[in-house]
Amino acid sequence: MSGGSKPGFGLSANARAALLQRLSRRSGEAAEAAPAESPGRDLATLPGLRDLEMVRQAGAALGLESPYFRPHEGVAGARTAIGGAPYLNFASYNYLGLNGDPRITGAAKAAIDRHGVSASASRLASGERPVHAELEAALAANYAAEACLAFVSGHATNVTVIGQIMGARDLILHDQLIHNSAAEGARLSGARRIAFPHNDWRAAERELAANRRRHGRALIVIEGHYSMDGDAPDLARFAEMARQHDALLMVDEAHALGVLGETGRGSFEHCGVPPDAVDIWMGTLSKTLSGCGGYIAGRQVLIDLLRHAAPGFVYSVGMAPALAAASLESLRVMQAEPWRVQRLQANAALFLAVAREAGFDTGPSAGLGIVPVILGSSVAAARMAAALFEAGVNVQPILFPVVPERAARLRFFLSAEHTEEEILRTVAAMAAARDGTPLARAV
Structure with missing residues (x-):
């Protein structure tokens, strides 16, 4: 049953159209009343600003x-x-209710006492803090991966990694409901992008089969647990597809770690798929793990490249030691409980x-x-x-x-x-x- 069908709780299509027409007219009148600004300096014409004002x-x-x-x-x-x-x-x-747990806040406070609040520069420029390597080793172990790299921003992780490893000759195939960060990374890469209907592995395979030979590398990007609908893909089908068509498979686990699987290890545990069936595991630290940032787990050769070449890592400050410590302790508590x-x-x-x-x-x-x-x-x-x-x-x-x-x-x-x-x-x-x-x- 839809709440919009109840009298007084929603507006009819005609009423909504009339409201938007009145608002559009009001917005236009306000714009005419505003002082004139030269076109290049008129911030009121920035894309999306008028729509935002209409919503307000x-x-x-x-x-x-x-x-x-x-x-x-x-x-x-x-x-x-x-x-x-x-x-x-x-x-x-x-x-998992770990943000605010005394063990987590205690780990963060101890890291501040030892390292201060900030890493102060990029890890490439200023060096490591031991807690960064400990966190990365623990995340790699969760996915039975060779290595892992933590980034200061979850959104930037997808943008910079996809933008780094894919290029103009390549193909990126992604779910139509993929997160904005992955879509932005695909756009930045210059690769050809094809979106397939949500969770429809058959449609994805048809697109891959029809287009694979025209491109250098191919990357399939899906999420392990979709935050808008709360559903999950058939991971085994996507993994099989990637192998059959000589493509890489990347899975965004932002909402899967700590949520999917009997012990919270993520979508591979939930689906009964070996973790090495996925080439690139991406996740964030701001949800189950009580911190802030993102990570990539996979083969050592990939992580080595990203450590030295991914702009979002090389040219960005390292993750705050306190956040790394909080995420590491959260992961340990998740595994123990x-x-x-x-x-x-x-x-x-x-x-x-x-x-x-x-x-x-x-x-x-x-x-x-x-x-x-x-x-x-x-x-x-x-x-x-x-x-x-x-x-x-x-x-x-x-x-x-x-x-x-x-x-x-x-x-x-x-x-x-x-x-x-x-x-x-x-x-x-x-x-x-x-x-x-x-x-x-x-x-």
């Missing part, structure tokens, strides 16, 4: 406060505090089942850590998020143009720290908001 005006016209950039007054885990009030929180990637992974998966499965039972559209979610609730219009999603916030539940709406208008949604990130009661109260609050019944505060 739409929110104001509908009486909706922006749900973005709210300041959290402490650790944003399964629970948080915003504006002095408590909230159940489903907008954090703190999947697999019950956290099992509790996360149980919570996500419960949320998925209860939401579906209540009549909500949860798309293709596998119920492993991420569950979308698809409401069918941006207005419906924004209004539902606002109603839930009033009821003490913090969840972010995903609106057009990030997703197609018909796929506007709320996106719930579950944690091992959520309780069964909190999940049941949250779904009950969603149903009450949809049905127009009074909402009791969830916390």
Whole structure:
């Protein structure tokens, strides 16, 4: 059932069109009233700025406060505090509840005492800190890989690595829902890019078979766990395809590490695929591992090249020692306490089942850590998020143009720290908001 179908909760197509027309006219009037600026210095004409202003005006016209950039007054885990009030929180990637764990913060504090706050320069220029190598060795071991390299930014990891290893003569084949960082890396590389329908390995193979011989190298890029829909690919099929067509396979594990597999090792454990079936493992440290940055795990020859040539590593400051220490300790705790992974998966499965039972559209979610609730219009999603916030539940709406208008949604990130009661109260609050019944505060 779509929340957009309920009277008063969404706008009809005609009403939305009329609203946008009024806003467009208002925006144009405001632009005419603004002081003239020479074209080359007129920042008001920057790409996307007018659309952003229209979204802001739409929110104001509908009486909706922006749900973005709210300041959290402490650790944003399964629970948080915003504006002095408590909230159940489903907008954090703190999947295993490790961010804020005393062992993790203790490791970070010890690293600050030893190395200071910053690495102060690139690792190539200023040298290593032991914790960098320890973290990389532990991540390589997770994937049974020869080596690993950590980068200061997760987004920059995909951009700089794909941009470095692929060139104008090459082919990049990627899922149409691939993260922006991988798409930007592909664009930077100059390679030919082909997007295939989401998780459709048959379509991917048809494209690869038809185009492989025209190019030098070929790279297939997929994610192990997609953050928008909460689903996972058939990894074995993609690995087989890569071998058959002499292509490299790269898997983005940003939302898979700590979430997929019996012990959280990621998509290969979840799918029962040997880790060496994937050529390039990419991941981020900002989710399960409580830090910030990205990493690449794979063959030694690849890591050697990236250490000396990838612009996002060579020309960027090294990861802060405290963040490396926090991520290393998080990985150790994840490995020592697999019950956290099992509790996360149980919570996500419960949320998925209860939401579906209540009549909500949860798309293709596998119920492993991420569950979308698809409401069918941006207005419906924004209004539902606002109603839930009033009821003490913090969840972010995903609106057009990030997703197609018909796929506007709320996106719930579950944690091992959520309780069964909190999940049941949250779904009950969603149903009450949809049905127009009074909402009791969830916390």
